[in-house]
Amino acid sequence: MTFKTLLAAGLLAATALAPAAAETIAIRAGRLITDAALPARGPSTVIVTDGRITAINDASAPIPAGAIVIDQSTKTVLPGLMDAHVHLGGDADDAWYVNFTPKRTEAYSVAVGLHNALITARAGFTTVRELGAGVHAGVAVRDAINDGLAPGPRILTAGPALSIIGGHGDNTYGINPEVADALDRAWPQINLCTGADGCAAATRAVIKTGVDVVKITATGGVLSLGNAGLEQHFSDAEMRSIAETAHRLGLKVAAHAHGARGIEAAANAGIDSIEHGTYADDASIKAMKAHGTTMVATLMAIEGLKERLGKGFYTAAVETKANQVVALQGKQLAAAYKAGVPIALGTDAGVFTHGRNGEELGLMVKLGGMTPRDALVAATSGTAKLLGIDKDTGTLAPGKSADLIAVDGDPLQDPAAVLKIAYVMVRGKAIPLK
Numbered sequence: 386m387t388f389k390t391l392l393a394a395g396l397l398a399a400t401a402l403a404p405a406a407a408e409t410i411a412i413r414a415g416r417l418i419t420d421a422a423l424p425a426r427g428p429s430t431v432i433v434t435d436g437r438i439t440a441i442n443d444a445s446a447p448i449p450a451g452a453i454v455i456d457q458s459t460k461t462v463l464p465g466l467m468d469a470h471v472h473l474g475g476d477a478d479d480a481w482y483v484n485f486t487p488k489r490t491e492a493y494s495v496a497v498g499l500h501n502a503l504i505t506a507r508a509g510f511t512t513v514r515e516l517g518a519g520v521h522a523g524v525a526v527r528d529a530i531n532d533g534l535a536p537g538p539r540i541l542t543a544g545p546a547l548s549i550i551g552g553h554g555d556n557t558y559g560i561n562p563e564v565a566d567a568l569d570r571a572w573p574q575i576n577l578c579t580g581a582d583g584c585a586a587a588t589r590a591v592i593k594t595g596v597d598v599v600k601i602t603a604t605g606g607v608l609s610l611g612n613a614g615l616e617q618h619f620s621d622a623e624m625r626s627i628a629e630t631a632h633r634l635g636l637k638v639a640a641h642a643h644g645a646r647g648i649e650a651a652a653n654a655g656i657d658s659i660e661h662g663t664y665a666d667d668a669s670i671k672a673m674k675a676h677g678t679t680m681v682a683t684l685m686a687i688e689g690l691k692e693r694l695g696k697g698f699y700t701a702a703v704e705t706k707a708n709q710v711v712a713l714q715g716k717q718l719a720a721a722y723k724a725g726v727p728i729a730l731g732t733d734a735g736v737f738t739h740g741r742n743g744e745e746l747g748l749m750v751k752l753g754g755m756t757p758r759d760a761l762v763a764a765t766s767g768t769a770k771l772l773g774i775d776k777d778t779g780t781l782a783p784g785k786s787a788d789l790i791a792v793d794g795d796p797l798q799d800p801a802a803v804l805k806i807a808y809v810m811v812r813g814k815a816i817p818l819k
């Protein structure tokens with residue numbers, strides 16, 4: 386039977402499920418942060434019905450009849466954390482050749498992605514942006530979680546990162562050219578492009594796979610096997626074409642960028658966020674400020690590199706590049722923060738062990754000079770704004786999605802409090818912590 390005949394027979398419509406009865410949950414909080422930018426409330430109760438917050442009351446107010454009570458009255462309840470830069474389909478201890486081994490198909494990376502998505506949610510992250518996955522794996526992981534097949538955070542995915550031929554997003558750059566040739570024929574890379582028209586076409590091809598955001602590698606990258614440096618890769622015209630094409634289709638663009646001129650060109654091209662931003666100088670920070678470009682500093686990525694450098698884990702070319710960037714950890718964030726550039730939290734999880742994402746807040750305070758409050762704003766409403774979902778999440782208010790966590794201590798005073806997770810709820814559903 387074809388799809389059309391199914392439709393005609395009314396069989397597709399008949400499979401629609403009847404709506405489930407409303408479920409009301411009351412979460413008792415000892416301290417409640419509704420918005421990281423505002424003073425915290427004292428003992429309060431958050432009422433959630435069918436995934437949405439319906440009321441925020443003082444603890445003395447009566448609890449609706451029949452509500453399931455979640456007692457977090459010795460904890461701080463706050464908006465769920467968000468990570469604007471993760472790679473769920475890989476792990477930090479994967480050797481560089483792991484994707485050439487028999488079982489590591491794109492299908493297998495969906496299982497890896499679901500596993501890491503749950504680890505990330507358990508760490509208090511109720512939304513993540515997946516910035517670099519296979520052509521279909523990132524979309525599959527997102528959809529499986531949305532369909533309730535597995536517990537996990539809300540995911541916005543970029544699919545494969547747009548790249549120049551021989552750039553950071555070219556999977557076969559830096560390996561034996563005969564092998565590269567065979568691989569490129571087996572798996573055409575839809576994300577590689579040249580010229581403004583070619584890059585508009587590649588942007589559309591990536592968007593057609595169902596992604597939520599476009600990622601580009603504006604400059605070379607530390608972990609790519611080739612030695613194409615860390616400066617600007619795409620031309621100014623190519624970056625403008627990608628940004629305009631994606632924006633016209635309603636998607637934002639995130640640019641992986643290390644070198645200063647690559648950062649400046651990406652900001653001037655209208656790209657929405659700079660990922661890493663390692664060598665940001667006065668001119669590139671000025672361009673970001675002028676265009677309202679968000680800094681996503683991924684300080685935890687450097688922790689991942691530091692823990693693996695000098696152990697024979699990376700190839701020689703990668704080791705050289707990694708040694709150049711570790712000394713600069715946090716300098717870009719401090720400069721952006723001082724200049725008033727918008728800041729979102731992003732970690733590059735997958736370069737370090739998944740689940741340690743919350744350590745980024747401590748680094749944002751220690752190395753970026755941010756106050757604990759501003760780090761928490763970046764980790765919640767700041768990232769929601771960058772992702773374009775701030776009307777739905779990032780703060781707690783009636784009508785918003787019930788994305789919240791409970792922690793020991795006060796994260797407005799101590800960023801390490803977010804490492805002590807007692808409870809996680811994503812879109813009204815509790816995440817099993819064990």
Ligand SMILES: [Zn+2]
Nearest residue numbers: 470516517733
């Ligand atoms: Zn990354």
